[in-house]
Structure formats: C-alpha cells, structure tokens
Amino acid sequence: MINVVWFKRDLRIHDHRPLFEASKLGEVLPIYIVEPSLWEKEDMSLRHYQFVQESLEELSRQLSDVGGKLFVAIAEMEDVLESIYEALGAFRLHAHEEHGTSVTFSRDKRVRQWMKSRDLTFLEYQGFGVVRGPKIKNSFQKNWESFMAEGFVPAPKQLMIPEEIPEILSNQLEKLAKFKIQGDPIRFGQQGGESQALETLESFLENRHKNYNSNLSKPLQSTASCSRLSPYLAWGNISLRYVVTQTREAMEQNIDSKKQLETFLNKLKLHCQLVQKIENDPDIMTKAINDDYNHFRQDWDEEAFQRWYKGNTGIPLVDAAMRCLHKTGWINYRSRAMVVSFACNTLLLDWRRPAIALAQLFLDYEPGIHYNQIQMQVGTTGTQAIKFHNPVKIGKDEDPEGAFVRRYVTELANIPEKYIHEPWMYPGFYSLNYATPIVDIQKANKKAREVLKSMKQNIETNKILENQTKPSRRQEQPSHKQKSNDRDFEQLSFDL
Numbered sequence: 229m230i231n232v233v234w235f236k237r238d239l240r241i242h243d244h245r246p247l248f249e250a251s252k253l254g255e256v257l258p259i260y261i262v263e264p265s266l267w268e269k270e271d272m273s274l275r276h277y278q279f280v281q282e283s284l285e286e287l288s289r290q291l292s293d294v295g296g297k298l299f300v301a302i303a304e305m306e307d308v309l310e311s312i313y314e315a316l317g318a319f320r321l322h323a324h325e326e327h328g329t330s331v332t333f334s335r336d337k338r339v340r341q342w343m344k345s346r347d348l349t350f351l352e353y354q355g356f357g358v359v360r361g362p363k364i365k366n367s368f369q370k371n372w373e374s375f376m377a378e379g380f381v382p383a384p385k386q387l388m389i390p391e392e393i394p395e396i397l398s399n400q401l402e403k404l405a406k407f408k409i410q411g412d413p414i415r416f417g418q419q420g421g422e423s424q425a426l427e428t429l430e431s432f433l434e435n436r437h438k439n440y441n442s443n444l445s446k447p448l449q450s451t452a453s454c455s456r457l458s459p460y461l462a463w464g465n466i467s468l469r470y471v472v473t474q475t476r477e478a479m480e481q482n483i484d485s486k487k488q489l490e491t492f493l494n495k496l497k498l499h500c501q502l503v504q505k506i507e508n509d510p511d512i513m514t515k516a517i518n519d520d521y522n523h524f525r526q527d528w529d530e531e532a533f534q535r536w537y538k539g540n541t542g543i544p545l546v547d548a549a550m551r552c553l554h555k556t557g558w559i560n561y562r563s564r565a566m567v568v569s570f571a572c573n574t575l576l577l578d579w580r581r582p583a584i585a586l587a588q589l590f591l592d593y594e595p596g597i598h599y600n601q602i603q604m605q606v607g608t609t610g611t612q613a614i615k616f617h618n619p620v621k622i623g624k625d626e627d628p629e630g631a632f633v634r635r636y637v638t639e640l641a642n643i644p645e646k647y648i649h650e651p652w653m654y655p656g657f658y659s660l661n662y663a664t665p666i667v668d669i670q671k672a673n674k675k676a677r678e679v680l681k682s683m684k685q686n687i688e689t690n691k692i693l694e695n696q697t698k699p700s701r702r703q704e705q706p707s708h709k710q711k712s713n714d715r716d717f718e719q720l721s722f723d724l
C-alpha cells in the first residue's frame with residue numbers, strides 16, 4: 229500500500245517522523261499542497277509563501293538525493309486525496325499534528341473524516357512539545373520533557389516512489405509561482421530551507437549566543453545575538469526537539485554559556501506552552517481569550533492605523549520598528565510588544581486588525597504564539613495587566629545613539645544624538661521632512677490608562693451583576709423586562 233506523506237509546516241527531512249515511519253512501510257508519495265482556502269486567508273502573505281517555496285526547493289533536492297521526489301499541487305486537500313484514491317487505490321496518510329487557527333483545525337477535521345469514511349488510515353504524529361487528546365491531563369512540563377527525551381529520528385536513507393502519479397500532482401515546483409497572494413516580496417528577509425536553519429543554529433550555539441541576555445531588548449544588536457531561528461521553527465525547517473537537544477549538549481560543553489542558553493531554552497519551552505494554548509482553543513485569532521473582553525476597545529481610527537502600519541507616527545522607535553518589519557520580516561520581542569502596545573493601548577485601536585497586519589509581516593508567523601502574545605499585551609486575557617510602553621524611554625535605554633532609528637528612519641539619519649528619540653524638540657525639526665508625532669505619548673498613555681481601566685471595571689461589574697441575576701436551575705427564567713434592563717446596562721457601560 230502507498231504511504232502518502234503530507235508536508236505542512238514541517239518542511240525538512242531530519243527528525244520528520246511521518247517521513248521516517250512511512251519510509252519503513254513501502255512506497256512513499258511525499259506531497260505539499262498549496263490550499264487556496266488557507267493561503268487566501270487574511271493572515272497569510274507573499275513573504276510566507278516565498279519562504280515556503282524556498283524551503284520546498286531544498287526539500288525537493290533532499291528527497292531526490294535519497295531516491296524520492298516531492299510532488300505539489302494548488303488544490304484543496306480533499307480533492308488531492310480523491311485523485312490519489314482514484315489513481316492508486318487504498319493508501320495510508322502520514323502527517324504531523326498541526327496546531328494552527330480554526331481554519332487549519334477544521335481542515336484537519338475534514339481530512340480525518342474523509343479518510344475514515346473510506347476506511348483509510350491517517351497517522352498523525354506529534355511534532356512539538358504540544359499534545360492532543362488525553363495526554364493534556366498531564367502537566368505541560370511532563371509532556372514536554374517526555375517528548376524531548378524521545379530523541380530525534382534520522383532522515384530516511386532510501387525512498388521508493390510509486391510508478392504511477394495522479395495527474396493532480398506535479399514535481400515542477402515552479403508551477404507554484406502562478407498562485408497569487410497578497411503582500412509584497414521581501415529582499416532582506418531570512419531564506420527558507422533546512423540547511424539555512426541548521427547553519428543558523430550552529431552559528432548561534434558556537435558564537436552568537438554570547439550576549440544573548442544582555443542584548444535581548446536592544447533592537448539592533450539582538451538581530452545578531454538572538455538565535456533568529458523563529459521562521460525556521462514556524463515553517464518547520466528544523467525540529468524544536470533537535471534545537472533543544474543541541475542546546476543542551478552545547479551547555480554541557482561550555483559552562484560559560486549556561487546562563488545565556490538557559491534563557492534561550494526557556495523561550496523554546498514558552499513556544500510550546502503558547503502553541504498548546506491554541507491547540508486547546510483555536511479561535512483566539514478573532515475572539516478574546518477571556519470571553520468577557522470580546523468587546524474591549526471597539527474604537528477604530530483608520531488614519532491612526534495607517535500611520536502606525538506604515539511607520540509614519542512621528543515616534544522614531546515605533547516607526548523604525550515598523551519599517552524594519554516591512555523590510556526584513558523580523559523585529560525582536562521588545563519591539564513587537566512595543567508596537568502592539570502603541571497601536572492598541574496608546575492609540576486605543578481594537579487589537580484584531582493590527583494582529584492580522586503583523587501576522588502578514590512576521591516571517592515567523594506562528595498563530596499560537598502570535599495571538600496569545602498580542603492578547604497578553606492588550607489585556608484581553610483578563611488576567612494580565614495591560615502593558616503600556618514609552619517608546620522614547622525604550623529608545624534612550626536600548627538604542628541610545630539611535631543607530632537602529634537612523635538605519636530605518638532615514639529622515640533622522642543626521643539629527644544630533646540628543647534629539648534622536650524626540651526629534652520634535654530639535655530646533656530644525658521642520659526641515660527634516662519627518663512626521664509630527666501622532667500623540668504626546670505621556671498624555672496619551674495616561675488618558676488611555678484611565679479609559680481602559682474604566683472599561684475593565686465595567687466588564688468586572690457586569691460580570692458580577694450577571695452572576696447575581698443569573699437564575700439558578702431551579703429558578704424561573706428572567707422576565708422580559710429584566711433581560712432588557714441587563715442589555716441597557718451593557719450598552720451604557722461601553723458608551724464611554
């Protein structure tokens with residue numbers, strides 16, 4: 229029986245259990261499917277597609293080296309399965325579990341159903357320190373460690389492909405270029421592919437990690453001292469388990485690196501922790517983690533959004549971060565937190581559109597991390613404090629000479645150091661041709677803090693009232709009048 233290996237966000241041949249297991253069972257048909265129903269969604273963009281195409285080119289070469297071939301199609305997965313079934317008869321399907329948004333979650337459900345209805349086996353393998361089903365009951369730490377302890381599987385030594393290939397599939401990767409997708413190409417981003425991922429890990433563990441902790445928040449220095457593994461982990465060019473194992477080995481060999489690499493290992497764990505959350509609740513792309521906060525901040529100001537998005541707010545560090553992101557697809561953690569807080573807390577924009585805009589721009593877009601991190605910044609988890617940042621202060625602390633700002637906000641390239649983070653104080657400001665600041669940060673943060681605090685209090689009060697007025701099962705349903713009073717209160721509480 230043919231073994232179909234379905235590559236998704238796991239574009240590598242090492243530590244790829246579906247490929248390894250399939251290779252032991254007989255003929256293997258490796259496929260990657262560009263599903264329009266996924267790629268046409270608002271969170272996906274051309275830079276993601278570029279990265280995937282680069283990764284596929286290498287994957288295809290690697291499979292050829294061991295006698296295999298990669299086949300691709302632009303189609304919906306069920307149509308591909310149907311064609312394989314018609315051409316080759318019964319087959320097994322092997323894939324990694326995917327932990328994405330509700331879109332991939334329901335696609336996987338449909339695929340499972342399709343396979344089951346034809347009595348075909350679909351083998352799904354764990355790919356991260358994230359679990360599905362009954363294992364969720366164990367502690368996260370226990371699951372994570374036991375997955376890491378399993379050790380990684382090698383790349384298959386030899387593959388046999390079926391003689392007949394269904395018409396829907398092709399091994400001409402260039403055909404994928406005809407699929408049109410939103411967004412602009414990037415020239416200065418990281419390149420996709422397993423060998424790039426391995427080189428990036430190697431250079432990090434050998435040398436680049438040495439100032440990992442001290443440079444973590446510095447916008448320019450962190451570009452080299454952070455691992456820069458995020459796009460490779462997000463698109464699966466490298467397995468997280470392999471990264472963890474290699475890091476632990478490096479820590480044993482070099483005791484001086486222990487502190488730096490321990491922080492790094494904690495981040496890898498956090499990666500899985502946040503992805504586990506989307507596995508348990510795939511709707512967090514559009515819904516607040518805490519339902520009560522679904523309507524928190526409903527205001528919209530298109531002009532403010534556009535100025536933020538284009539890096540034209542007149543606040544140098546925010547603009548530099550957004551322009552760097554457009555150009556390279558990456559900014560560090562602190563800058564991500566700052567741009568989200570600026571848009572959603574300082575400017576009080578609803579978080580959903582900035583979240584989608586950033587998803588398109590981040591080359592390493594990983595839904596589980598992305599929406600959790602955004603909701604943590606904007607307070608819709610209901611448990612975290614809303615985080616306000618002052619980009620002028622961060623600039624003075626983390627980019628004191630303004631090297632990062634000067635690189636991306638060229639209007640400020642020659643401004644004296646003293647004014648780099650507050651150019652509006654510079655006597656020659658109007659000759660710079662740079663935007664006037666969209667807000668006075670301190671005043672805007674103060675006002676926003678009051679507005680959000682009062683919204684939060686209203687939500688809490690509503691909740692208490694709702695609980696008090698909620699009938700117990702034995703009580704009668706509330707009268708029509710009582711229901712409408714509750715609604716009036718809700719209306720009033722948001723009418724700020």
Ligand SMILES: Cc1cc2nc3c(=O)[nH]c(=O)nc-3n(C[C@H](O)[C@H](O)[C@H](O)COP(=O)(O)OP(=O)(O)OC[C@H]3O[C@@H](n4cnc5c(N)ncnc54)[C@H](O)[C@@H]3O)c2cc1C
Nearest residue numbers: 454455456457458495496499561564565592593594598601
């Ligand atoms: C609003 C916001 C959105 C974010 N969206 C994403 C996203 O879509 N994809 C993404 O990979 N990271 C995201 N992050 C987390 C973090 O900023 C990036 O992982 C990190 O900057 C990537 O660079 P690196 O690989 O050099 O990280 P390193 O510091 O070298 O960390 C190594 C790896 O650990 C993981 N990691 C690091 N920081 C975090 C974190 N705070 N939470 C969870 N995992 C982490 C990543 O897989 C990263 O590649 C987001 C953070 C914020 C505040």
